[in-house]
Amino acid sequence: MKAEGTNYRKTDQFLLPLKKQGHSSGIYDIYPTHVIDDDLILAGYKSLASELTSHSTVIIDGYSGVFFEVAKERIDEELKNLGINANWINTGIALKGESEIDEMVKPFLGGDDPLFGKRTTLSMIDFFDRDKLRMLEPSPSSGLNIIYGPGASLAGWNGLFIYIDLPKNEVQYRARAGTCTNLGPRIPSDPKSMYKRFYFVDWVVLNLHKQSIINEIDIVADGQDADEPVWIRGRDFREALRQMSVNVFRVRPWFEPGAWGGHWIRKHIKGLNDNVINYAWSFELIVPENGLILESSGYLLEISFDFLMYLDHNAVLGKHAKKYGTEFPIRFDFLDTFDGGNLSIQCHPGSEYISEHFGENFTQEETYYILDAAEDAVCNLGFQDNIDSDEFRKNLEMSLAKNIPLEINRFIQTHPSKKHDLFL
Numbered sequence: 001m002k003a004e005g006t007n008y009r010k011t012d013q014f015l016l017p018l019k020k021q022g023h024s025s026g027i028y029d030i031y032p033t034h035v036i037d038d039d040l041i042l043a044g045y046k047s048l049a050s051e052l053t054s055h056s057t058v059i060i061d062g063y064s065g066v067f068f069e070v071a072k073e074r075i076d077e078e079l080k081n082l083g084i085n086a087n088w089i090n091t092g093i094a095l096k097g098e099s100e101i102d103e104m105v106k107p108f109l110g111g112d113d114p115l116f117g118k119r120t121t122l123s124m125i126d127f128f129d130r131d132k133l134r135m136l137e138p139s140p141s142s143g144l145n146i147i148y149g150p151g152a153s154l155a156g157w158n159g160l161f162i163y164i165d166l167p168k169n170e171v172q173y174r175a176r177a178g179t180c181t182n183l184g185p186r187i188p189s190d191p192k193s194m195y196k197r198f199y200f201v202d203w204v205v206l207n208l209h210k211q212s213i214i215n216e217i218d219i220v221a222d223g224q225d226a227d228e229p230v231w232i233r234g235r236d237f238r239e240a241l242r243q244m245s246v247n248v249f250r251v252r253p254w255f256e257p258g259a260w261g262g263h264w265i266r267k268h269i270k271g272l273n274d275n276v277i278n279y280a281w282s283f284e285l286i287v288p289e290n291g292l293i294l295e296s297s298g299y300l301l302e303i304s305f306d307f308l309m310y311l312d313h314n315a316v317l318g319k320h321a322k323k324y325g326t327e328f329p330i331r332f333d334f335l336d337t338f339d340g341g342n343l344s345i346q347c348h349p350g351s352e353y354i355s356e357h358f359g360e361n362f363t364q365e366e367t368y369y370i371l372d373a374a375e376d377a378v379c380n381l382g383f384q385d386n387i388d389s390d391e392f393r394k395n396l397e398m399s400l401a402k403n404i405p406l407e408i409n410r411f412i413q414t415h416p417s418k419k420h421d422l423f424l
Helices: 045-053 068-081 098-108 130-134 167-175 191-213 232-247 264-268 305-324 349-356 389-402
Strands: 033-035 041-043 059-061 087-089 145-148 162-165 218-220 230-233 254-256 281-283 289-298 297-304 331-335 378-383 412-416
Touching: 033 232, 041 045, 041 297, 045 068, 045 162, 045 218, 045 232, 059 068, 068 087, 068 145, 098 191, 162 191, 162 297, 167 191, 191 305, 218 232, 230 232, 230 412, 232 289, 232 305, 289 305, 297 305, 297 349
Parallel strands: 033 289, 059 145, 059 162, 087 145, 162 218
Antiparallel strands: 041 230, 218 230, 254 281, 281 331, 289 297, 378 412
16 A cells, blocks of 8 residues: 555544644643653654664564554655665565455354454464464565564564554554455445444454563554654653653543534534534544654654553552553543434443453443533433333434434433533
């Protein structure tokens, strides 16, 4: 896949800019940053390639969805300009067969159900044929050997270790555009199926792998701009995370249209693309998917929030680290229904159910704080007394099958809603 402009992503959201423009204090910032010392973040393939020249062996590992072939072409071009011919080895040749991987992940994907699945117990090494992986060795006749692809560090090479990260919202945009695949398949499937497999399989094994190598990485690169990556040295990256782990921080929010979406976010939050049908969400702190932005000399580099937890979750969570481990237990987002529709009807499973059926470590309990409201706003919350649960289920299933709106007030209580109200 050749990256050209932003044709490789399907979204109305702007790509993270290379540099941060001026921002006024007191105004909502869509690119909140953790500022570090000057000149610690560098940009472009030329600067990255120059780091390789003093090494004979290089490992380029990274996240699913990264355009490794694009990175190879561009780095190789820069190396040739420096008079260096590198020997490149792609980890893909050591993966198990596609059908074998499909069978391996099948138990975690919940069949044809669009939502049900269970977090995998697999690890990154399970996707490889170990004999083939052991055979991936540097060529003695080459002055520079480079192994690249997800799981490259599992080949056991010693050398400069580069990790290319990718924010998970950008993975989803690439999946929608059909420009990336899940771990194993050679061609993409439909975006919903891919997301489900990302969530229950790929991201689980990639994150565990990321956790195991965080202290070994020499360079971290942000791969979301396929034409001009930004990167930072591993020691500076880990120091920035240590600073954040004992300080205040804010993740980068990201924004999505949706079925109920409204127009408050578009009207009040500056810097977003106005050419969208609506905005339903602002993902403010949905940390399985959010990133953190580092800023140095104006350059912006985004890393996944996971990295912060993997480096020192004890510093972030304090006494709660024992219970939640490397998972951050608080999530919040802005839900916009202004001149839009009603939110979806939701019922969250209990702790035992979500653990047994989804493999999640804790369940979701929601609270709604009303930031703003129109005069006729309401909150639908809680069952009416003495409803017939069988009738409710039957009506829900009929609504889905025949695309008929549910008469929600027959079953759910309706409460007037005004600014600063809090609903548990």
